[in-house]
Structure formats: C-alpha cells, structure tokens
Amino acid sequence: MEPFRAELRAFLEEHAPHSLRGTALSPFQGHWGGRKAEFESDDQKRWFEVMLERGLTAPTWPNKYGGGGLSMNEFRVFKEELTRLGLPLPLVGFGLVMIGPILLSAGSEAQKDEHLPKIVRGEIRWCQGYSEPNAGSDLASLGTRAVVDGDELVINGQKIWTSHANHADWIFCLVRTRTEGKRQAGITFVLMDMATAGISTRPIELISGASPFCEVFFEDVRAPLSNVIGEMHDGWRVAKALLAHERGMVGESVAAGGARAPILSTFNLRDYAIDKIGLTDGILDDALLRHKIIQSEMDQQLMRATIRRANDRMRVGHQPGPESSIFKIVGTELNMRRWQLAVQIGGLDSLGWEGDAYTDIETAMTRQWLRSRGNSIEGGTSEVQRNIIARHVLGLPK
Amino acid sequence: MSENNLLILTEDQQMLAESAAEFVAAEAPVSRFRARRDGGHSTDPDLWAQLVDLGWNGVALIGLAELAVVMEALGRSLAQTPLVSVAAAAAIGEGEDGKVLAFGFNASCSISKGTITGTIPAVQDAGMADAFAVIATGQMYRVDATHAQITPLARIDCRDAAHVAFDSAPATLIDGSAQTWSRCRDWAIVAQCAEMLGTMSAAFDMTLAYVKEREQFGVKIGSFQVLKHRAVDMFIEIELCRSAVMLASRDPSPEHVSLAKARCNDAIVTICNEAIQLHGGIGMTDEHDIGFYLKRAMVSSQTLGTSAWHRDRYARERGY
Numbered sequence: 005m006e007p008f009r010a011e012l013r014a015f016l017e018e019h020a021p022h023s024l025r026g027t028a029l030s031p032f033q034g035h036w037g038g039r040k041a042e043f044e045s046d047d048q049k050r051w052f053e054v055m056l057e058r059g060l061t062a063p064t065w066p067n068k069y070g071g072g073g074l075s076m077n078e079f080r081v082f083k084e085e086l087t088r089l090g091l092p093l094p095l096v097g098f099g100l101v102m103i104g105p106i107l108l109s110a111g112s113e114a115q116k117d118e119h120l121p122k123i124v125r126g127e128i129r130w131c132q133g134y135s136e137p138n139a140g141s142d143l144a145s146l147g148t149r150a151v152v153d154g155d156e157l158v159i160n161g162q163k164i165w166t167s168h169a170n171h172a173d174w175i176f177c178l179v180r181t182r183t184e185g186k187r188q189a190g191i192t193f194v195l196m197d198m199a200t201a202g203i204s205t206r207p208i209e210l211i212s213g214a215s216p217f218c219e220v221f222f223e224d225v226r227a228p229l230s231n232v233i234g235e236m237h238d239g240w241r242v243a244k245a246l247l248a249h250e251r252g253m254v255g256e257s258v259a260a261g262g263a264r265a266p267i268l269s270t271f272n273l274r275d276y277a278i279d280k281i282g283l284t285d286g287i288l289d290d291a292l293l294r295h296k297i298i299q300s301e302m303d304q305q306l307m308r309a310t311i312r313r314a315n316d317r318m319r320v321g322h323q324p325g326p327e328s329s330i331f332k333i334v335g336t337e338l339n340m341r342r343w344q345l346a347v348q349i350g351g352l353d354s355l356g357w358e359g360d361a362y363t364d365i366e367t368a369m370t371r372q373w374l375r376s377r378g379n380s381i382e383g384g385t386s387e388v389q390r391n392i393i394a395r396h397v398l399g400l401p402k
Numbered sequence: 403m404s405e406n407n408l409l410i411l412t413e414d415q416q417m418l419a420e421s422a423a424e425f426v427a428a429e430a431p432v433s434r435f436r437a438r439r440d441g442g443h444s445t446d447p448d449l450w451a452q453l454v455d456l457g458w459n460g461v462a463l464i465g466l467a468e469l470a471v472v473m474e475a476l477g478r479s480l481a482q483t484p485l486v487s488v489a490a491a492a493a494i495g496e497g498e499d500g501k502v503l504a505f506g507f508n509a510s511c512s513i514s515k516g517t518i519t520g521t522i523p524a525v526q527d528a529g530m531a532d533a534f535a536v537i538a539t540g541q542m543y544r545v546d547a548t549h550a551q552i553t554p555l556a557r558i559d560c561r562d563a564a565h566v567a568f569d570s571a572p573a574t575l576i577d578g579s580a581q582t583w584s585r586c587r588d589w590a591i592v593a594q595c596a597e598m599l600g601t602m603s604a605a606f607d608m609t610l611a612y613v614k615e616r617e618q619f620g621v622k623i624g625s626f627q628v629l630k631h632r633a634v635d636m637f638i639e640i641e642l643c644r645s646a647v648m649l650a651s652r653d654p655s656p657e658h659v660s661l662a663k664a665r666c667n668d669a670i671v672t673i674c675n676e677a678i679q680l681h682g683g684i685g686m687t688d689e690h691d692i693g694f695y696l697k698r699a700m701v702s703s704q705t706l707g708t709s710a711w712h713r714d715r716y717a718r719e720r721g722y
Contacts, residue, residue, distance in 0.1 A: 278722055288722045298713045301720065302661055309409060309645040316408040327641045334638060387631070394630035398610060398637060401625040 009081050016085055019054045021047035026090035029269055034092040037099070038129025039173050052126065055094035062100055062124045065108070069116065070124035080319060098167070099123035099130040102246060103176045103195075110193075110234045110242050119174075119195070131172035131198075133163040133220055134243065140165075141388045143178075144187045144240065148222060150179035150194065152229070152236075157181075157194060159202075159225040165382065169205045169218035172198055178239050193239030195231040202226075212374035213357075247384070265368045273297060273342060277349045296345055303338040310334070326397050333389045336379035343373035409648045415471050418461075422475035425456070430481040432691045438482060439560045439694075445529045446482040453483060454500040462492030466589060470596035470651040477600025480698055482561055484527035486706075489593035490586040491535070494542075494578055503544070504531035506566060507587055507706065513538040517570040518545055526590075526705060528552050528564035535576060535586070536568070542578035545571045559694075559701040588659040591706045592650045595659075598666040598702050599640070599647050605677040605695040606636050612681055629680060636676055639669040657719045660712035667703035667712070674699040 024047055035043060035052055043049035055061055058072065064079050065071025074082060086093070104123050107116050122128040139146035148161025159179055169175065175196050182190030196203065202225035207215035234242040264271070277297050281290050288294040314328045346369050347354040354370050356362030380386040394400040411419060430449055438446055453459060462469040462485075469489055476483055484502045491503040504527045511520030518536060525534070529552070534545045549571035554564045578586075610633060613624035623629055646662035674696040678685035685692050703709070 274720065274722055283722065286718065286721065288717070294717060294722065295713065297722070298717045302664065302713075302716065305661060306642045306645050306665065309649045310641060313409040313645055313648065316410045319408065320410060322410075326637075327645070330638045330641050333634075334642070390631045390634040391627070393634045393637065398630075398633055400610075400614065400630050400633065401622045 005077060005081055008078055009085065012082065012085050013088075015058070016089060016091070019051075020089055020091050021051050023047045024051055024091055027269070028086065028090045028092045029264060029266065031093065031101075032096055034096040035094065035126065036097045036129055036168070036171070037095055037123075037126030038097075038171060039127070040171060041126065041129065051091075052094045056125060059124075061095040061126065062104065062120075065104065065120065065124065069120035071120075076318065080315070095126050097123075097129055098132055098172075099128060102132055103130050103174075106176070106193075106233060106242060106246055109245065114230070115195075115233065128173045129168075129171060131166050131169045131175050131218075131220075133166050133169075133175045133177035135165040136162060137164050141385055144191070146178055146180060146191065148177070148179045150181050150192060150227075152181070153226075155229050156226045157192075157229060157232070159194075159196070159222045159227060161222050163220040163222075164208075165217045166205070166220045167216055167218075169198070169220045170207055174198060175203075175220065176233075178243055182237050188240040190237055191239040191243075192236050193233040193242040194227055195233065196225060196227045200225050200227065210375065211377065212371045214371070214375055264372055267365055267368045268372055271346075271365070271369065273300060273346055273349070276346060280349050280351070280353075293345075293349055297349075300338070300342050300345055303334075304342070307331075307334055307338060329393050329397050332384060333380075333386050333393075336376075337386060340373075340376045340379055343369070343376045347373045407652055409645065409652070411471065415468060418468060419471045419475065422472050423478075426475050426479050426481065430476065430479050432479045432694065435480045435482065435560075435694065436691070444482070444554065444556075444560050445484075445562045447530070449481060450483055450502075450530065453485075458485075459488055459500045460498050462489045462589070462593070463495070463498060466492075466592050466651040466654055467648075469593055470599075470647055473593050473596035474600035474603070474647075477597035478604035480559075480601065480694055484530040484562065486590050486593045486597065487527040487531070490590035493586040493589040494576065494582060501532040502527060502530045503533050503535050504528050504566075505586060505590065506534055506536045507590070511536045511538045511543075511568060513541070513543065513573065514570075516573060518543055518568045518573040519570055521565065521567045523565050524555065524563050524705075525566045527562050528566050529554055529562040534566060534568075536573075537580065537583045538573075540580045542576035542583055543573040544576050545573050557701060558697040561698070561701065584656075585654075587706065588654050588656065591659050591663050592647070592654050594702060594706050595643075595647050595650060595662045595666045598670045598699075599643050601695055601698055601702070602643065602666075602670045602673045603640055605674050605692060605699075606633075606640055608692060608695075609633070609636070609677040609680045616682075632676055632680065636673050639673060643669050657716060660707070660716040660719070663707050664709045664712040664716065667707075667709040670699040671696075671703050 023045065035048055059067060059070060060072050062071040063074045063082050067073045100123060104120060107119055134143060136146050136148060148159065148163065150157040150159045163177065175198055177194050177196060178191050179194055180190055181192040202223040204221045205218045208217045208219060209215050274297060277288060277293065281288055281293060283289065310327050311331065314324045317325055350366055350369065353362065354366050356367050356370065358367060395402065429452060458472055461472050473485060487502055487504045488497050490505045491497040496503055504525055506522035506525050508524055509520060509522045511518045518538060531547050533547055534550055536543050536545060545568055549568065551567040552564045557563055613629055613633065614622060616623050643666050646665045650658040650662040677692050678696055681690065681692055684690050
C-alpha cells in the first residue's frame with residue numbers, strides 16, 4: 005500500500021489548491037455538481053477537474069465509467085491522504101453515495117452506461133424520493149402510484165423530505181406498482197428526470213430557517229419502463245440494500261463534527277466555554293456546565309474511537325462488527341446534545357435569530373443547534389434504529 | 403501505524419481471548435464464585451495458583467491489551483483474582499514470579515529512618531498480598547506483608563480488600579517517583595475497566611437470554627418495544643465501553659484512562675440495575691446470580707476513582 009500512498013501524496017501535494025487545504029468540513033460539503041451547478045471558486049473548479057482526470061471523483065468505481073478503480077484499501081488510503089491535508093472531496097452528493105452504488109449492484113449495463121459517467125463528471129445531480137407524508141418510519145406504506153401504460157409508467161403522488169430536490173436533475177424513487185399482497189412486494193424503484201412534465205418541488209422551511217428538504221409532487225409524470233432498476237415490484241429489495249449503508253454514513257458524518265455552517269468550521273465547545281465563562285486556577289468557573297462539557301467531550305472521543313474500531317476491522321479485511329450499528333443513534337444524539345450545550349453556555353448571547361445585536365458566529369451556532377434537532381429524525385429515527393438493532397443485532401423477537 | 407495500535411484484537415490476542423474463555427467456562431464459572439461466597443471466602447488462592455501455572459500472572463508484562471483480554475474473560479464470571487494489583491506491579495516490571503504486590507492507593511504514609519508508618523483504608527487484594535507498595539514523601543516503598551496489620555473487610559461483592567496499617571514497618575525503596583506511582587494506578591485502572599467490561603457484558607448477555615425466553619401475556623417479553631429499546635441502550639453502552647477499554651489498554655494516557663473509568667463506572671451500574679429490573683422478581687433473589695453482578699458493579703465503580711474524580715482529571719488534562 006505504501007507505493008500507492010507515496011504516489012498519491014506527491015500528486016496531492018502538487019495539485020491540490022492551497023486555498024482548499026484545511027477546509028474539509030464533512031462528506032456532504034463541497035461541489036455537488038449538476039446542470040445548475042456553479043463552482044464557488046476557481047480553485048474548487050481546478051481541484052474538481054484535476055481529480056476527475058484521474059478518476060478520483062468516484063475513486064472506487066470501475067475505470068470504464070470514469071472512476072478510479074481503487075480497491076477498498078486504496079480508497080482508505082485515499083481518504084486518509086485527503087484528511088491529512090484537510091481537503092474536501094472533489095465531488096459530493098447522492099449520485100456518488102446512493103444511486104451510484106445501487107446502479108453498480110442492481111442496474112442493467114445500459115443503465116450504468118447512461119448514468120454513471122454523468123455522475124462521475126458532476127453533470128447530473130441526484131435526489132432520493134423515498135419518504136411520503138404518510139410513509140415516514142413506516143416507509144413500506146408508501147402510496148405514490150405508478151401505473152403501466154404501454155412502455156411507460158405514469159406516476160401520481162407526492163414525496164417529502166427529499167434533500168435538495170430543488171437543486172437536483174434526476175430523482176430515484178420508490179413508487180407503488182401493486183396495491184394487493186404484501187406491501188413490500190408492490191414497490192418499484194424508478195429513475196426520473198426532474199425536468200419531466202408534471203414534476204414540481206417546494207422547499208420546506210425548517211425551525212433553523214434553512215430549507216435543505218423539499219416536497220416533490222408528481223402529476224401524470226411519464227417515465228419509460230427502461231428507467232426501472234431491477235424487476236418491477238422488486239424495488240424494496242433494491243432500496244434496502246443501501247439503507248444500512250446510508251445510516252452508517254449519516255452517523256459517521258455527524259460524529260466527525262457534522263455538516264455545519266462554514267463559519268463554525270473551527271468552533272470548539274471547550275474553547276467557547278473557556279472564553280465565555282472563564283477559568284480560575286485552570287478550572288472552569290461554572291461547575292455544572294463544566295461537568296456537561298466533560299460529558300460531551302468524552303462522548304465525542306468515544307464515538308470517534310468506536311468509528312476507529314470499525315475502520316480498523318476493515319483495514320485488516322474483516323466486515324464491520326456490531327459496533328457500526330450504533331453510529332446513527334449515538335452520533336446524532338451526541339451532536340444534538342453538543343449544540344444544545346453550546347447554546348446553554350452562550351446564555352443570553354446565544355438567543356439571537358439575526359441582527360447586529362448578536363455575533364455572526366453565535367447566530368450560526370444557535371441555528372446549528374436548531375438544525376441538529378432534526379438529526380435523530382432524518383435518515384431513520386433513533387426509535388426505528390433501536391428497533392433495527394434489537395431485531396438484527398440482538399436477535400430479539402419481532 | 404503498527405498493528406498493535408489498531409483498535410482490534412490481533413490474532414494472538416484473539417487466541418488468548420479464546421483460551422481465557424475456555425478456562426473460565428471450565429474452571430471458574432460463576433458457581434465457583436458462589437461457592438467461595440457461601441464459604442465466606444473473599445479470596446481464591448487455588449484459582450490464583452492455576453492462573454500462575456498458566457502464566458497469566460505475567461500477561462500484563464506482555465502488554466495491557468493482552469491483560470485486558472484476560473480480565474474481560476475473568477470479569478464475566480466474577481472470578482476472585484488479584485490481577486488488578488498485578489497490573490499495577492507490571493507498570494514497574496514486577497510480577498513475573500507470581501508474587502502479589504498490593505498497592506495502598508488510598509493514602510500516603512510517612513517514612514522515618516527506613517520504616518513506614520501509616521494507615522491505608524480498603525486496600526484491594528490485601529488478603530492475597532505478599533508485599534505492599536506504598537508512597538511516602540513522593541517515593542515508592544515496599545513493605546513485606548508480614549510487617550502489616552491487615553483487617554479484612556466483609557464487603558458486598560465478597561472480594562479481597564482490607565484496611566492495612568504499618569507501625570514502623572521495615573521498608574525498602576522501590577525505584578519510582580510520584581509519577582511512577584500514578585502510572586501504576588493507571589495500569590490498575592485499565593485492568594479494572596477491562597474486568598468491568600466483562601462483568602457488564604455477562605450481565606447483559608444473561609438479561610438478553612432471559613427476555614428472549616421469558617413469556618408473559620402469551621408472548622416473549624423480549625418482543626415488547628419498551629424492553630427492546632432498553633436492551634439496545636445497554637448494548638450501546640457496552641460498545642462504547644469496549645472502545646474506551648481498547649483505547650486505554652493500547653495507550654494508557656491519563657486522559658484515556660479517565661475516559662475509560664468514568665464511562666465504565668456509570669455503565670456498569672446502569673446495566674446491572676437494568677439487568678435486575680428486566681429479570682423481574684427472580685432478579686431480586688440471592689438464588690439468582692444477577693445480584694452478584696450489581697454488587698460487583700457498585701464496588702468496582704467506587705474503587706480506583708469515582709466518575710466525578712475521573713471527569714475532573716480528564717478536564718484538567720484538557721486545560722479546563
């Protein structure tokens with residue numbers, strides 16, 4: 005592995021723009037690509053292009069789709085080397101981490117040829133249409149209806165909590181193609197171009213003021229049957245293969261510090277508390293808050309150690325162990341507690357929504373707390389996660 | 403990064419874990435502890451002799467990660483061994499001969515003309531000790547057990563502890579400063595945490611098996627969501643404690659050691675309380691083993707530093 009590392013390191017040292025070093029925040033922050041995409045800076049564009057040329061926008065995908073063809077071990081080294089320089093990924097998004105892997109495992113050759121290269125090149129941005137107003141934790145009850153008409157599906161219904169649907173070019177969806185029989189056995193996995201007539205989106209404003217999620221409406225939308233992934237009525241199985249992966253990713257991302265506003269990139273709870281509360285003889289002046297900060301720092305450190313355990317297992321060629329099942333619950337819940345604690349440390353200074361009476365960093369911190377409140381809900385609630393662990397890890401009866 | 407720094411078991415450690423588990427199942431199941439308890443014995447010299455035969459008195463000299471594997475296995479069945487003290491001695495390279503050096507961590511003594519005077523409360527493994535290590539004016543000393551007044555304690559967990567007094571006892575210098583002393587204590591704490599991990603894991607496994615088998619209202623009680631979620635919370639705590647023990651046994655810095663002990667203290671008490679609650683009526687009885695685990699939990703969580711003490715040290719290490 006060392007020659008690979010040395011070569012990659014030399015490449016990064018030479019080509020990674022200096023302005024981007026040390027700016028990595030989370031696996032979901034960076035250039036998202038897509039028809040409407042604009043680079044934030046020339047350096048971001050250059051970084052994307054130089055990595056694309058080497059197949060490193062999709063490091064593990066096969067070369068024939070424009071990927072880097074890296075083994076899992078090489079990919080680990082790749083991530084370590086990016087982390088070493090604090091570099092963001094050259095391309096992020098649901099194409100790379102969600103629909104891409106699904107296509108690779110369940111897509112036809114034609115589907116792979118059509119979609120994967122566009123993802124690699126950052127030309128098409130994807131969103132995921134799973135949840136519905138009446139199908140949240142109970143996803144299998146989804147009712148967006150798709151009826152076959154000739155060689156097309158005609159789709160009517162609504163999705164909700166679709167991340168960044170208003171910026172996306174294509175959507176991968178679960179739709180109901182059969183209403184009788186077992187609910188899971190009547191669901192089909194289908195791809196649609198968001199520009200298709202009859203699709204509209206509406207952003208949802210959250211309590212933090214941000215709108216990362218949308219509603220998506222389908223009115224007599226026509227999609228060719230060739231856009232179905234896997235067999236008709238077999239979409240549940242196709243989607244399920246990736247759900248566990250998605251939850252692990254969310255937990256890991258949140259544990260790494262979580263997606264956060266750039267202004268908070270160097271925010272540290274301990275330093276903030278020391279600044280806000282003050283020390284006497286090296287001890288924080290508020291004993292109760294000190295206790296809570298210790299708790300929070302310990303939680304963080306243990307979460308990181310647990311992720312390290314899982315990564316170290318993979319490093320020596322083992323499958324992830326039972327420890328990886330706790331990432332989503334633990335990562336999100338401690339992230340929420342941490343931002344709440346930050347607001348509590350801030351006292352009256354952290355109650356601002358906007359305006360000159362409050363510092364930018366404290367307003368951002370407070371909004372981050374409000375945004376984090378959703379962490380234990382999005383991507384599978386903590387309660388559903390507990391049900392899954394009880395059943396699949398602990399073997400408790402249904 | 404060498405393989406030894408990874409937070410996983412090496413193949414050798416895996417083999418050690420398997421043989422430790424086999425030994426515990428064959429030679430030191432909980433029934434052995436119960437028999438000792440019933441006989442009023444807080445030590446098990448025969449078991450220690452067996453462990454010395456196996457060479458496990460020297461495991462800590464190989465490494466804390468290796469010792470942690472053995473401690474976890476023994477902790478599962480509450481085995482009465484002096485291995486926590488042996489771990490402390492290993493920090494100064496002692497213990498190869500199978501002799502037990504117990505540490506008077508709870509007080510310092512005074513030294514005068516080469517003799518030691520002082521009283522140390524609740525010394526762990528005092529009954530099995532061949533000698534005691536104490537600290538006086540920043541230096542470590544050794545006192546032979548024959549020169550100590552030992553008052554055994556009858557504690558809830560039926561393990562080896564005693565008040566120890568020295569009255570102008572002859573002492574020899576151990577090459578070690580206050581810093582060495584604190585390192586000995588940290589090694590003991592790591593061993594204690596690994597044992598606690600075994601204890602809480604076994605209490606959880608018993609509980610999980612019970613809720614899968616116990617029926618009420620015509621169904622297994624493990625099918626009730628409220629119990630599932632409580633079981634998952636116990637499982638999560640154990641996984642986090644395992645991370646903490648792995649971290650501390652591979653790099654026993656004060657920060658890591660305090661992180662581990664604070665977490666294990668809180669987790670073991672919570673888990674053993676939950677274990678009893680989920681067992682219902684049978685869990686309250688002496689006839690069932692689960693009560694032993696709660697007793698052990700409380701003693702080990704109050705020994706070698708409470709959660710409050712370790713949180714405070716952790717914060718000081720980090721500058722607040």
